Amino acid sequence: MxxxxxxxxxxxxxxxxxxxxxxxxxxxxxxxxxxxxxxxxxxxxxxxxxxxxxxxxxxxxxxxxxxxxxxxxxxxxxxxxxxYILKDEAIEVVDNLIEQMATPQRYLPGGYVYMSDLLGNPKILRQIGRIFATQYLNQEIDAIMTVSTKGVPIAQSVANYLNIPFVIVRHDIEITEGPTVNVNYVSGSSERISKMSLSKRSLKPKSKVLIVDDYMRGGGTIGGMASIVKEFDAELVGVAVVAESTVSKERSISNYTSLMRVDAKDNAVYAQNGNYLDKIYND
Amino acid sequence: MxxxxxxxxxxxxxxxxxxxxxxxxxxxxxxxxxxxxxxxxxxxxxxxxxxxxxxxxxxxxxxxxxxxxxxxxxxxxxxxxxxYILKDEAIEVVDNLIEQMATPQRYLPGGYVYMSDLLGNPKILRQIGRIFATQYLNQEIDAIMTVSTKGVPIAQSVANYLNIPFVIVRHDIEITEGPTVNVNYVSGSSERISKMSLSKRSLKPKSKVLIVDDYMRGGGTIGGMASIVKEFDAELVGVAVVAESTVSKERSISNYTSLMRVDAKDNAVYAQNGNYLDKIYND
Incomplete structure (x- = not known):
């Protein structure tokens, strides 16, 4: 014994x-x-x-x-x-995000919203990464694409859970990127023509690309990234943003996933669920 | 039974x-x-x-x-x-990095080095994060600071292992950052005066700050961040970079940890160990 x-x-x-x-x-x-x-x-x-x-x-x-x-x-x-993250836990995460977003302290002149603190919090980033990784659990993706600066933490977190690389599109042209592919796009919020670029080395042709960003207003920046995807002869498999603003006019991008819908006016910030429940947990 | x-x-x-x-x-x-x-x-x-x-x-x-x-x-x-990461495993990680760095394909005109692919690889980022988190295992740190764009993935990875927030200093001034603190600094490589800024909301006074970046040449950018730390009445506890270039003249920053020492000349890239073994595993 x-x-x-x-x-x-x-x-x-x-x-x-x-x-x-x-x-x-x-x-x-x-x-x-x-x-x-x-x-x-x-x-x-x-x-x-x-x-x-x-x-x-x-x-x-x-x-x-x-x-x-x-x-x-x-x-x-x-x-x-x-x-993955189960629906109930995801709801808890997004509810918590919404609660943190909807405070007047985040209101910035021009209807902008301060959220850099949330995008610099490792725990929140892990949670957001898990949610978007759940949506693409069974889909083949080769790379995440985002635009500097505030999209980078989101891209990295999703990439970490899907274990695939992420590439960063830039508004400036940096010498350490080598030769780049550049596109012009109409910035929705200001109706102004802007330029963005991606290092030629960073993305293989035929790559399946998921675009992620922190905040979508008019959708111009996302549209710019979509045209970069095209320029690389790559394939866009989806678009995921943490927050979208409530806009009246139609966006150039119609198929995307958002965690929150955010509105900033009269010195206050309003936040509610985005479309993620329909997009990720629709079965 | x-x-x-x-x-x-x-x-x-x-x-x-x-x-x-x-x-x-x-x-x-x-x-x-x-x-x-x-x-x-x-x-x-x-x-x-x-x-x-x-x-x-x-x-x-x-x-x-x-x-x-x-x-x-x-x-x-x-x-x-x-x-933490043990010495033997850290050596393996850095040796692998060095091997990947030292290829002529990474050479860029002007003695620059392409390494965006490494900084967009989740596995490499996790390994780098673990190494720097090992150095600050028992030290109180309130926030990681970095500069956009390529420092961000490093900051996020270290922040993830230390479970503390990271803040991003920017070269441009973004409307979504709200009021900022701005400093001028001398960019070591071009001897030119540049500006960098950090959102006033992002860092509490008296914070203990670890600065991280991807690449240090003259040290001007790091020096600029160090003056931002001062402007916030915060305390600099350390500086960690993935790669430092071999420079002849003295840097304004003398106390830092680097994983690699990199030299790019005559269309080739040379890489060797930085000072991390002395700094992290010196006991």
Missing amino acids: VLYKIWGEKMKVRRSDRLIDMTRYLLENPHTLIPLTFFADRYESAKSSISEDLTIIKRTFKDRGTGVLETIPGASGGSRFLP | VLYKIWGEKMKVRRSDRLIDMTRYLLENPHTLIPLTFFADRYESAKSSISEDLTIIKRTFKDRGTGVLETIPGASGGSRFLP
């Missing part, structure tokens, strides 16, 4: 160790197929034990709303972790 | 579930004190069981080089996860 206990404890420790480290590894390598042999070698364990571990992790990830752990059987099989 | 087995299995499942979910929770909330009661409530488990779980996680995190799990005993106690 004593021996059994010791053996039992030893086994327990082994499995615990594997479960903890496998969880960490899977979380840090989302959307990546990890062969069974990788874990078997790493822990000097039988593949059958690793399979059991994965079954346990899969169940816990599902029960706790962490994501899907796909398991691919066979010799070339393995597992792939696809992070 | 049968009953015992069933009971044993049931217990095993419970503990497995907790270990997996606690690991995820701790990884997603670094540098945060999690009360024992939080986990006890979440899993409807006794505090003594949670304590045992934490002991197992602590050991695995240590064995696998994931980080320190601090456990604070007592009624108001709990646990805090401080992610």
